[in-house]
Amino acid sequence: MGVETAVFALDAAFPPDMSRALRSSPVALDRRGVWLRALPVEDGRWRIRADLDRTDPIFLKRLVAVEDARFWVHAGVDPISLLRAVGSAVVRGHPTSGASTLTMQTARLLEPRPRTLGAKLIEMVRATQIEARLSKREILALYLTLAPYGGNLEGVRAASLSYFGHEPETLTDGEQALLIALPQSPEVRRPDKRPEAARAARLAVLTKLIRARRLTEVEASEAESEPLPKRAAFPSLAWHVAGELARAAPASEASVVSTIDAGLQTRLEPLAAAAARAQGPENTAAILVVEIGGRAVRAAVGSGGLDRQGGWIDMTRAIRSPGSSLKPFIYGFAFDDGVAAPDTELDDAPRRFADYQPENFDRVFHGKVTAREALSHSLNVPAVELLDKVGPSTFEARMAAVDVTLVRPKKGLTAPGLAIALGGIGISLRDLATLYAALGDGGVAKPLAWTEAEAAKRPHQGGTRLMRTEAATQVLDILRETPPPAGVTAAALTKGRPLMAFKTGTSYGFRDAVAAGVVGRYVILVWTGRADGGARGGLTGRDSALPLLFDVADLLDAPAAAPRPIAPKSAPLALAHLDEISEGPRLIFPPDGSTVQVEGYGPRSRGLVLAAGGESLSWYVDGEPLDRDGVSGRVVWRPRGPGFYRLSVVDGEGRRAKARVRVKGG
Numbered sequence: 001m002g003v004e005t006a007v008f009a010l011d012a013a014f015p016p017d018m019s020r021a022l023r024s025s026p027v028a029l030d031r032r033g034v035w036l037r038a039l040p041v042e043d044g045r046w047r048i049r050a051d052l053d054r055t056d057p058i059f060l061k062r063l064v065a066v067e068d069a070r071f072w073v074h075a076g077v078d079p080i081s082l083l084r085a086v087g088s089a090v091v092r093g094h095p096t097s098g099a100s101t102l103t104m105q106t107a108r109l110l111e112p113r114p115r116t117l118g119a120k121l122i123e124m125v126r127a128t129q130i131e132a133r134l135s136k137r138e139i140l141a142l143y144l145t146l147a148p149y150g151g152n153l154e155g156v157r158a159a160s161l162s163y164f165g166h167e168p169e170t171l172t173d174g175e176q177a178l179l180i181a182l183p184q185s186p187e188v189r190r191p192d193k194r195p196e197a198a199r200a201a202r203l204a205v206l207t208k209l210i211r212a213r214r215l216t217e218v219e220a221s222e223a224e225s226e227p228l229p230k231r232a233a234f235p236s237l238a239w240h241v242a243g244e245l246a247r248a249a250p251a252s253e254a255s256v257v258s259t260i261d262a263g264l265q266t267r268l269e270p271l272a273a274a275a276a277r278a279q280g281p282e283n284t285a286a287i288l289v290v291e292i293g294g295r296a297v298r299a300a301v302g303s304g305g306l307d308r309q310g311g312w313i314d315m316t317r318a319i320r321s322p323g324s325s326l327k328p329f330i331y332g333f334a335f336d337d338g339v340a341a342p343d344t345e346l347d348d349a350p351r352r353f354a355d356y357q358p359e360n361f362d363r364v365f366h367g368k369v370t371a372r373e374a375l376s377h378s379l380n381v382p383a384v385e386l387l388d389k390v391g392p393s394t395f396e397a398r399m400a401a402v403d404v405t406l407v408r409p410k411k412g413l414t415a416p417g418l419a420i421a422l423g424g425i426g427i428s429l430r431d432l433a434t435l436y437a438a439l440g441d442g443g444v445a446k447p448l449a450w451t452e453a454e455a456a457k458r459p460h461q462g463g464t465r466l467m468r469t470e471a472a473t474q475v476l477d478i479l480r481e482t483p484p485p486a487g488v489t490a491a492a493l494t495k496g497r498p499l500m501a502f503k504t505g506t507s508y509g510f511r512d513a514v515a516a517g518v519v520g521r522y523v524i525l526v527w528t529g530r531a532d533g534g535a536r537g538g539l540t541g542r543d544s545a546l547p548l549l550f551d552v553a554d555l556l557d558a559p560a561a562a563p564r565p566i567a568p569k570s571a572p573l574a575l576a577h578l579d580e581i582s583e584g585p586r587l588i589f590p591p592d593g594s595t596v597q598v599e600g601y602g603p604r605s606r607g608l609v610l611a612a613g614g615e616s617l618s619w620y621v622d623g624e625p626l627d628r629d630g631v632s633g634r635v636v637w638r639p640r641g642p643g644f645y646r647l648s649v650v651d652g653e654g655r656r657a658k659a660r661v662r663v664k665g666g
Contacts, residue, residue, distance in 0.1 A: 016126045016133075017111050021142055024049040025158070027255040028242035030262035031296075031452055035161060035235050037242035040152070046234070048157035049254040050144035052137055055156065056171045056643075060140065063180050065212040066205055068102040072136055076103040076127030102143050103127040105183075109146035147183040150190035151231070163191065163229040170643035170662075173219055174226030177205040191228040198228055222660070238265050240302030240314035245450060257452045259296035264289065267555050268299050275548045276304025279528055279539060284308050286315035287552060288433045288525040292440045294455035295448050297433075298522070303531070310531020319407050319426040320512045320527065323505025323541055327383045328475045329435060330421055331375050332443075333395060334386045335471040342372040342474050346382040356418050358384045375478050378504070383421040392416040402438065402445035402464045404431040423507045432516060433525045435466070439501075440518040443472035476501040476518060485546045500553055504541030511535055515545035519553050526552065584655030585614030590647070592659035598639060601665065607638035616652030621645055639663045 024047045027038040033054070041047050052060065064071045070078050082099040100108075100123070107126035113119040130139060149159035156179055160168035164175055171179070181201035182189050191198040206223055209215035215223075236242075238260050249256040272285040279285075289299040302314035334340040348366045351357070358380045360366075366379065374382035387395060396406050396416045407426035408416060417424065430448060438445035446463040449455035466472075479501035502517035511533055515526045526549045530536060588611040590596050599606055610619055610626070619626040619635045622645055628635050639645065642665055648658045 016107065016129045020110050020146060022251055023047065024145060024155070024251070024254075026246035026249040026251075026253075027157075028238075028246040028249070028260075029255050029257050030237075030260045030265070031257065031298075032262070033167075033257065034237075034262040035167065036237045036258065036260060036262065036265075037239060037246060038158075038234060039243065039246045043152070045152045045154055046158040046162070047145065047154040048161075050141045050156055051254040052141050052144075054254075055144070055168045056176065059168065059171050059176045059179065062176055062209055062212075062214050064102070064140075065214050066180050066208050067105070069212070071102050071140075074101060074103075076129075076131040077101060077124045101127060103130055103139050106130060106139055106143045106146065109143070109148075148186040149179070149182045150186040150193070153186075161234060162231050165232060172226060172644060173206070173215060173223035174202065175229075177202045177209065177223055178228075181205045192231040195228050237262055237269075238300055238302075239306065240316070241297070241300040241450065244314070259291075259294075259298060259449055259452055259455050260300065261298045264299045264555065265301070268301050268552060269305075271548065271551055271555075272301045272303070273305045273308075275528060275544070276308055279544055280536070282309050282530050282532075282534065283528060283536070283539075284310055284315060284531050285548065286429055286525075286527045287548070288316055288429055288523075289552065289556070290433050290437050290448060290523045290525075291455075292437050292518075292521050292523060294458040295434075295437055295446050296452075296455035296458075297448050297450055313531045315527055315529075315531065316429045316525075318531075319428055320514075320529065320533070321423040321425070321505075321507030322427050322432060323423040323507045323512060323514050324378050324380075324383070324421075325432060325503050325505030325514045325516050325541070326423070326425070326427070326435075327375060327378060327421060328439065328479060328503055329399075329466075330383055330387045330390060330395065331371060331478070332439070332467045332471045332475045333390045333398060334371070335474050336443075336467040337390060339389045340371050340386060342370065342478060344371045345369070346371055346374055346385060348374065348379050348381050351381055351385070353384060353388055353418055356384070358418075358422060372478050372481070375475070376481050380422055384418050387418055387421045392418055392420055395420060398466065399435075402434065402466050403447060404434055404445075423505060423512075429514075429525050429527050432514070433523055436516045436518055436525065437523045438463075438466045439472050439476055440521075440523055441472075442469035443467040479503055479518070485542060485550060500550075502546070502549060504546050506540040506542075509535035510537065510539050513539055513541040513543070513545040515541055515549035517549050517553060520556065522553075522556055524549055524552050524556075584653075585612050585617055585649045585651045585657045587612045587647070587649055587657040587659050590659060590661045592661075594659075595662040595664060597664055599665075601639055601641050603638055605638045607636040610635045610637055610647070610649075612649045612657065614649070614651040614655075618650045620648045620650070 023041050025038045025041050027048060028036045030036055038046065038048060068078065070080065078099065078101050104123045104127040107123045107130055111126065113122065144156040146154060147156065148154055153159050153162055156168050159179060159182065160166060178191065178198065181204065188194060189198045189201045203224055206215060206220040210217060210220050241260065242258065245256050245258050268287050272287050276283050276285045284304040286303060287299060287301040288297065290296065291298050300316055302316055303311040305311050345368055348369050350365060360380045369379065369382065371382065393415055399406050409424065409426065434445055434448060443466050444463040445466045446458055446461060449458050480499045482502060500517045500519035502515060505514035512527065512529045517524045526545045528544045596608060598608065621637060626635050626637055642663055645661050645663060646658065647661055648656055650656045
């Protein structure tokens with residue numbers, strides 16, 4: 001009893017240093033798990049926290065088989081391996097095999113020390129302490145988080161993404177062998193720096209896997225022929241918001257799943273960059289796309305590119321003048337309060353409101369107009385008159401009630417003024433998106449959702465009513481009547497395109513150009529201008545932001561561009577020469593070495609129709625036979641999930657053709 005007490009006391013007094021385990025590169029993913037951006041840790045190292053649920057299970061089994069066959073049963077130190085290593089050293093006079101378990105290697109990664117006998121003893125003690133604190137899966141995940149893979153790469157996710165261009169969810173046999181070999185001598189075996197050493201180390205692991213019966217000789221031969229990878233830069237999509245979410249991610253989480261749709265984001269970033277370039281070297285642009293139902297932000301382009309002036313600034317967060325883009329809410333509040341109706345007649349004529357005298361943008365007055373006409377044509381005097389009726393303070397208070405902040409241009413102002421109607425107030429593009437999403441949701445405002453967890457809650461949250469549903473509907477109906485920009489066909493005349501309700505805004509000095517739209521189930525916000533707030537010559541919201549708004553609307557719900565299939569390195573054997581006499585079945589689709597795109601997985605999916613030439617053919621996937629469709633007679637393969645598969649087709653004489661295929665989802 002006394003010995004146990006002493007052991008526990010020593011363990012509590014000298015616990016293992018787990019600080020490195022707590023510091024990892026936060027990763028932001030898109031809604032479907034596509035990597036957006038990660039942030040480095042100390043010394044610029046990429047230490048990506050491993051996620052065993054998103055790591056190839058075959059790789060995990062092979063790693064344990066090679067590095068620590070009894071990992072799941074020992075208590076941190078493997079006595080059998082230890083006795084074997086000591087006996088071998090005694091017989092041969094020097095160490096010939098190691099006895100380090102994965103837990104001991106994890107202890108060394110947590111507290112690096114010179115490789116001496118004393119350090120080895122400390123590692124053994126630390127390994128038992130770690131085993132007492134963590135589960136086996138937690139230890140394996142920690143090892144795969146801290147393991148070095150060359151240069152500033154730490155962790156299997158960082159290595160897989162940098163070397164292979166994808167997460168370690170599915171790995172080829174050659175990729176697995178390389179990832180098992182690298183941590184033992186990461187700098188000596190780096191495939192991008194020392195390819196021969198990397199190739200030899202990979203072969204050594206493949207040989208061990210054959211001995212462990214985890215790999216056949218044929219599979220090992222195929223893996224050995226795989227080309228060695230080059231190191232590539234990490235993805236950097238939705239740079240501003242992905243960095244923001246990554247920085248805010250809990251330290252205990254491997255990654256944060258954002259609401260961003262990587263496919264849509266990929267299409268919109270070049271649009272923003274092109275718009276910024278077209279408007280001058282000092283200009284930039286920003287885009288927000290919000291799905292109304294869950295307020296999920298599906299795209300967030302913070303600038304026209306990091307290479308542009310102010311490109312590092314997230315303009316979706318910047319406080320800028322909205323121009324006339326707040327006018328719809330003035331009319332909505334007026335309709336809501338019974339001050340006016342869409343067909344109420346207003347007077348568009350020169351008028352002074354105390355010391356404030358607004359003019360129309362074109363300095364032309366139109367006399368008697370309806371509220372509908374005044375909003376549709378963005379007339380200034382009627383908007384100021386209605387704001388005077390609603391009350392600037394009331395307008396500001398109703399915005400504050402839905403957590404939308406209006407920033408007055410001068411700190412000394414004690415009360416908001418009528419200039420709000422014409423953009424004399426500051427607001428962020430994000431808050432504008434909150435307001436326009438409320439219009440599209442029957443007048444109910446809810447916060448934007450930036451993670452999938454938040455988006456799942458929004459439909460069930462009541463939100464805060466900004467205006468009555470009737471008033472919101474009336475405003476949207478009016479905005480749908482606004483003339484489209486030059487060169488754009490009216491939505492009502494375009495088959496299949498939903499009507500878009502939109503409003504533009506231009507701030508004083510043409511500094512800010514804004515366009516906001518509600519179309520289908522989305523809200524779109526677009527801004528162009530200079531990040532430093534400088535004036536621009538004559539670029540209005542209608543001229544510089546509205547065309548971009550319509551371009552974005554055209555891309556919503558468009559099918560994502562599927563990656564081009566990876567072509568075989570050479571023609572299939574049966575097609576190497578034209579008109580060659582067949583010596584067996586000819587596999588036509590899918591060809592060996594290709595990547596194929598599917599729309600879904602499982603028995604209810606559409607599947608892939610397999611094709612081959614030959615007589616009396618039978619198909620197999622990973623050794624399992626495929627049946628022909630009872631109606632069409634075709635062989636349809638419905639993959640169970642993404643990853644690598646081995647297909648083979650056998651003719652009536654037992655001759656075989658094979659293909660190794662990678663399957664990716666849409």
